[in-house]
Amino acid sequence: MTQKEIISTAITALDSKKAENIQLIGIKDLTIIADYFIIANGTSTTQTKALADEVEFKLSEKGLKPTRTEGYSGANWVILDYSDIVIHIFYKETREYYSLERLWSDGEQIDITEYIK
Secondary structure, eight states: OOHHHHHHHHHHHHHHTTOEEEEEEEOTTTOSSOSEEEEEEESSHHHHHHHHHHHHHHHHHTTOOOSEEEOTTTOSEEEEEETTEEEEEEEHHHHHHHOHHHHTTTSEEEOOGGGOO
């Protein structure tokens, strides 16, 4: 799968499960850890887990498994690492506390309207 296909699948999956404030940040010029971050949040730990499950399910249907996952047990911050694309799914208050968007403010904020229905 291309990066664009992974991004499209992940954002569509998040949107289908009513994720809030989905953002795509290009970070390839800032770090070697990934090319893109997708950041979203749910309004409960149950929704946060459901969002992560949906993204993982939709990408696995296309033959892609994450290289690493973290945070499922507490569901305050679930990370799905697909090497070049890292997906951060937060519980709302946890997202506000860590404010990754502020930490990566030098990254490129990418318009996701083409992926949202």
